[in-house]
Amino acid sequence: MLDLHDVSQSIDATDLRILQALAQSGSLTGVSEALHISQPAITQRIKRLETKLGVPLTERFGRKIRLAPAGQILASHGAKIVAELEVALDKISALCDTRGGEFRLVGFPSASATIVPEMMRAMREIAPVVTFKYREAEPPEALELLSQGEVDCAIIFDYQSTTKLPSNVIYEQLWYEELNMVAVSSDPRIKPGRRIRISDFQQDHWIAGCPKCRGHLLTAAAEQGFAPDIVQETDNIPAMIAMVAAGGAVAMVPELALSGMRMLPEGVHTARMIPARQRSVGIAFLGTTQPSPAVKLAYALSSRVDYRRWNLQLLND
The missing domain is CATH 3.40.190.290 (D-Maltodextrin-Binding Protein; domain 2)
Structure with missing residues (x-):
């Protein structure tokens, strides 16, 4: 049985950003360029998350790669989380710049x-x-x-x-x-x-x-x-x-x-x-x-x- 609490503890903002970028670019190269993360690191993160969830998050479509249904759900809901996180980090950064x-x-x-x-x-x-x-x-x-x-x-x-x-x-x-x-x-x-x-x-x-x-x-x-x-x-x-x-x-x-x-x-x-x-x-x-x-x-x-x-x-x- 899937332990949702355990999975939620293993998902971080980078995972969510990777799925969002993949939805937009359709390639690991595009994700790597957008996030400045190496392709091996991206692949490793996706596989680790798929193992935790027990479902595929991506699928091949010709030469491109796209999000599977589970990946689409996670990317969609994750967009809101990442947006809120960016706002919080911007406020913290502003605080650092001031003080x-x-x-x-x-x-x-x-x-x-x-x-x-x-x-x-x-x-x-x-x-x-x-x-x-x-x-x-x-x-x-x-x-x-x-x-x-x-x-x-x-x-x-x-x-x-x-x-x-x-x-x-x-x-x-x-x-x-x-x-x-x-x-x-x-x-x-x-x-x-x-x-x-x-x-x-x-x-x-x-x-x-x-x-x-x-x-x-x-x-x-x-x-x-x-x-x-x-x-x-x-x-x-x-x-x-x-x-x-x-x-x-x-x-x-x-x-x-x-x-x-x-x-x-x-x-x-x-x-x-x-x-x-x-x-x-x-x-x-x-x-x-x-x-x-x-x-x-x-x-x-x-x-x-x-x-x-x-x-x-x-x-x-």
Whole structure:
């Protein structure tokens, strides 16, 4: 038997907005563009809600997707709920603009030099009276700060959906980036425009990054049948690349970190890998029945980020 109380507790405003946008656009691409939510996240939310309700909410119609009868009912009634919520949030936002307030964000080091400054500039236009408070931490520590209520939102990265989220935290992927091999320019395996295999470097010494990055390196190497000989470890990406330039070791570095550097040290080249190694970048926040003003602000700020400048890509590109 369907537990309506349980289902009502699991439906939030984002679910209702997705159904409304789907009714208008008839495609996941249209919903993604309208709400700035990745297609995988949209699909995941719809499937989760269908499982709770026990009925399909969408159906295929040729190449398009449309709402099933249950989806139409939920979207119709949800429109009133979302409208009331928007009014309440606008009033809260106005209150913040009048009295000031704080927006507390935590992010990882590579984001500190790229994504975060763009969000800070956008804040001066969107909410100039609100104070932008920022601190830096790798994803595990950032998620702990978020779960404990010490920050409002977190910018984190995730390798192949391996991050273990606290039970009260939601992670929405916004972009993805490729990882690069970094080696001395005299290395014949690194050539402009050529993709290389990580297994080509199984006899080399390696430099590893933060624990999550180190774990991904170990996983990627294991998939190609070897264990990397890690001889140096540092969370500092510029230092890591400088160590590579000094000779004797190679490293795997995310695109965002490379883009944040004005120039690479002399004597260093980079190359993309085959198969491509990627990680997602997005926003983590506390899961509630309705988005807080801080989360709404975080999405507004992230939509102002020129992600192409940092060689990031949208998940549905």
